[in-house]
Amino acid sequence: MIRSVLRAQRRNVRAMSTKYPARGNRFEGKNIIVTGAAGNFGGVCAKMLAAEGANIALVDLAVDKLPAVQEEVEGYGVKARCFGMDLTDDTKVKNMVAEVKAEFGTIEGLFNNAGYQGAFAPVDQYPTDDFEMVFKINVVGLFSTLKYTAQVMIDQGNGGSIVNTASCAGLGCPTLMAAYGSSKAAVIHLSKISAIDLAPHNIRINSISPAYIGPEDGYMWNRQVTLQAENNPTNAPEYYFSNDNDTVAKQMIGSVPLRRAGEVEEVINAALFLLSDESSYMTGVDLDISGGNVIGGARG
Template sequence: TESRFQARHILITGGGGEIGQAAAERLTAEGAHVSLLDIDGDKLAAAAARLAELGNAPRTYACDITDAAAVADTVAQVIDDGGPLVGLFNNAGYQGAFAPVQDYPGDDFARVMQINVVGAFNVLQRVSRAMITAGRGGAVVNTASMAGLSGPPNMPAYGTSKAAIIGLTQTAAKDLAPHDIRVNAVSPGFIGPGFMWERQVEQQASVASPYYADEPDAVAAQMIASVPMRRYGRLDEIASAVAFLLSDDASYMTGTNLPLSGG
């Protein structure tokens, strides 16, 4: 599999984040030429430095995916700099606040939807247009979440946004199939260790809730106990599924959502 992505240009959004970086490492190791997009320039620089140590420095682009005009400019620049895109890992996201629906802050609900849904749409639209123009087909993986399938308590905005991503994946798969562009989603469950895991455990502990204990270690134990495999997933286990869906090994898969949740 060393060369599944030889000389293929793939854009990763949320490329400064944990899952984005793990995917960048995996795709680079298999020959891809990756470009990283993120709103956070410091995270991008750190991710690029790590990849450079592995022998392949990516180009990085600071961009807010909620800004449609900035996305249009940035995607055009990515292609100008690195050549036509044949892959997109549409992965930037925001976990939002933790509160039950009756107390959830409305402005944060809108922000979660703006980043996770409208932002993902902005990137998907611009990249798919460019793929159609280039006429070589392509593959897209959107990052949904088990939260989009299971309705986690105290996460009404995040769960809703990720359910929307599964819907967007299904429709985009149909709209883009005539152009030989496949669109699939991955739904990570509890992934750790890392920022989102720690934040989720702390936040669920701090919200008075009948579903979770009020102390982070106890919440972590409750979450792990709910997983049949009795452990959280590793970042490289997400990266390998993303690589599979982006590769020709998944050539007859489109419109699917792959749960990565330990059962």
């Protein structure tokens, strides 16, 4: 009786507190790690999970930005803790997962989201050190986080759900993005292999592949538009992209059958579905969240 009253009180706090209303209790009492929690995808995911009752371990290299996210997450009446982390250091990743386990008691889910877009350049001019860094963060760091979280889940014996952030850049072949596109293709394949390896433990591994996510005046959108325009070696709009920012933006939206940029919440809705028991018979799946970008013959 007391527990049910406390749950109701927590739901009331969530409903009144911050941007995302309580839409249910799919994650009530579950403890979930969110990497890249200081960024758009990670921060929104943490808050939307909290709105449905999850306790959140917030992980990011930008540790100075985490307290603001923590405050918003705790506004939903759940527990949140911050963990500053360089995901390229395997030992630190292992220790971080152990600290989360010690702090929260159990780990039921992981949104494996930290990533780095890297440089924009033709493959013959792409800087090798940046190529290596993209893979260290997007593939090796993601692998380490998945590996050590899976070990905890196996020891717990209750299964779990892990969602890796890939990209439609890993499904198509985006010009000037040799490192990022290749790294995200690796994430998609790693997710499928991991799904097979971990299925006997009832640990589900899936991935999401967004493309062209707004707001259209946001940092990531502007960065991609600007760098595609600046680094297009052909200056031939009919071939890849223009050298003019406004034209590039129109070309990008023009390659999306739905003719608009996606919203962060549309991406995170898919992640929450895969993290939840609603997708309990899904593993090894990559969800294309691109407004039809890939099937529409997109550039990436």
